Amino acid sequence: MKKLLILTSIFLLLGSGQGWSETVEVKIIKSTFIPTVIKVKKGDTVRWVNTEELLHTVTSGKAPMSDGKFNAAYVKKEFEVTLDKAGFYDYYCELHPAIMRGVVIVEDH
Numbered sequence: 721m722k723k724l725l726i727l728t729s730i731f732l733l734l735g736s737g738q739g740w741s742e743t744v745e746v747k748i749i750k751s752t753f754i755p756t757v758i759k760v761k762k763g764d765t766v767r768w769v770n771t772e773e774l775l776h777t778v779t780s781g782k783a784p785m786s787d788g789k790f791n792a793a794y795v796k797k798e799f800e801v802t803l804d805k806a807g808f809y810d811y812y813c814e815l816h817p818a819i820m821r822g823v824v825i826v827e828d829h
């Protein structure tokens with residue numbers, strides 16, 4: 721009976737369309753988002769890691785206009801966001817909008 725319950729749970733999980741979500745990392749190195757363009761699946765988490773002492777922001781929108789989807793002011797170490805809607809997410813650093821830009825492409829399953 722227990723086995724049946726476990727199996728049912730697994731099928732429900734897989735059948736929900738969510739699958740397994742992943743965390744994809746973008747590093748900030750020398751005031752650059754690397755990789756600049758990433759592709760993730762709906763429900764995945766993007767984690768930005770600031771590898772330097774310099775402060776940066778991760779702000780959604782087309783520089784210099786934020787669109788309010790996500791914003792991390794002064795990323796000292798890490799910032800994470802989970803994206804549940806498919807689409808293109810432009811983002812940039814408010815402190816260095818001319819050079820620091822990136823895109824997250826969220827795909828449907």
Ligand SMILES: [Cu+2]
Binds near residue numbers: 751776777813816820
């Ligand atoms: Cu910056």
